[in-house]
Amino acid sequence: MIAPVAMLRESGRSAVQGWRTFWFSTEPAYTLGIIRIAFGVLAFLWSLELGMDLYDKFSVNGIVPQPPTYEFLWGVFYRWPGDTALLAGWIVLMVASLVMIVGWHTKLATFLVFLMIMSFERRNPWIFNSGDGLIRILSLYLALSPCGAALSLDQRRHFGSFWSAQDIKVWPLRLMQVQISIIYITTVIAKLHGDTWQNGSAVSYTLRLDDMLLLPSPAWVSTSPLIGNVMTWGTLLVEFSIGVLVWNKRWRTRVLIAGVFLHLTILLTMVVGFFSLAIFVLYLSFVPWERSKALADEVHRRLSSATRRVLRRKVDAGAPEPAGSPPPVVDAAASTESIAGEGDNDSSPGGRHAAADATAAPDRVNGNAVLPVPQRD
Structure with a gap:
């Protein structure tokens, strides 16, 4: 009786320890910093697109006079x-x-980004899709996280270096990783409830919606039952694999590469807004912090090298002559002897250069060039 109880307690302790390790272990915040930068770029592009017909979409005089x-x-x-x-x-x-x-x-900036994304999406929810909803969720995760703990001006203010990173709890990254599995598993379940995904015609049907396509597909692709079945069921296989196998270190890179290929294909062929880009930002949560640090160090090295080259060129191009320096003193007799001596040394290899160096090399006196004056007998 005692042994089973002890085993149960040990299993409970192991489960609690595993839970704590999964959510609250610490690591340098390089990956979270890269996600913050990538999402900031995405949010800026999203806001630019939002600005097109801003008043038509959201004004009291627009297509939706009152919010829901x-x-x-x-x-x-x-x-x-x-x-x-x-x-x-x-x-x-x-x-x-x-x-x-x-x-x-960063704390204030991420909160404002989340607040405004939420406000615009709630003002007129009928013009947004699942990609916009994912952007809203990502903005919430970053607003709650210490995403300014790496690769930020906040780091420079507090620790003297933009490229440094603090150790953080990994729970913000875990939220994003779990979100990936939720997205793909629920997507597969929802698609399997539809007839077109079961009979293999869903992708073929989509490729014939001309108003939803950026690049029209050839007729032999969109009308072929075999190709349609392969693309439809292949999409389900890739999505299910990402949702499940992304937690396996051996398969993680492979399934994420398959996901990148899938979403690039969707991004380049269909009008899906920012969904694929938001998914790519989520994928970054699986990048190990060591690789993120190596990437940051490489970018830092290249930027530093480029900055030094630019500064060196500016210094070389704009370097003035020392102020107050008198012109070199040139003796006419010395110049004549130097010119005459060049002919005597032309016969030997390199003799002309040696003579010129010997007769024309100036001495330095207080930083000024002074040619030697010939001695009189």
Whole structure:
């Protein structure tokens, strides 16, 4: 009786320790810093796209005069719905995204990015898709995380180096990693409830929606039952593999590469907004911190080298003559003898250069060039 109880307690301790290790172990924040930079770029691009027809999409005089009144919805534009508030919110989103990239007052910047993304999506939710929802979720994760603990101006202010990193708990990365599995597993389950995914015609059907395509596919691709079946069921296989096998270190790189290929294909052929780019940002959460540090060090080295070359060129191009330096003193007789002596040394190999060096080499006196004066007999 005692042995089973002891084994149960040991199993409980191991489970608790595994849970703590998974969520709360520490590592340098290089990977989280790279994710912050990548997401800041993504949020800035998203805000630029949002600015197109800003008032038509979100104004009280636009296509949706009033925001939806569902429960638990909130946002800045529920309180201030006017055009001035829309413009101010859009500018805040763009500026906060840029500030987020460089990591200056990162906590405030990430909170503002999340707040404005949430506010715009709640103001008119009918123009957004799942990619926009994923961007909102990512902004929340980063707003809650210490993402300014690496590769940021905050690091430079506190520790003297932009390229440094603090040790952090890994739970923000774990949230993103778990999010990947949730996305793909639930996607596969939802697709299997549809007839077109079961009979293998879903991708073929999609490739014939001309208004949704960036690059029209050849007819022999979109109308071939065999190709359609392979692409449809292959998509399901890749998505399921990412959702499950990404936790296996041996298979992780392979399934993520397959995911990159899948989403690049979607990005380049279909109008899906920012979904693929948001997925790529999520993929970064599986990059080991050692590789992230190596990447940051390499970028730092290249930038430092390029900066030194630029400064050296500026110094070389703009270096003035020393102020107040008198012109070199040249004796006419010495010059004549030097010219005459060149002919005597032409017969031997290198003699002309040796004579010129011997007769024309100046001495230095107080930093000024002075040619030697011939001695008189």
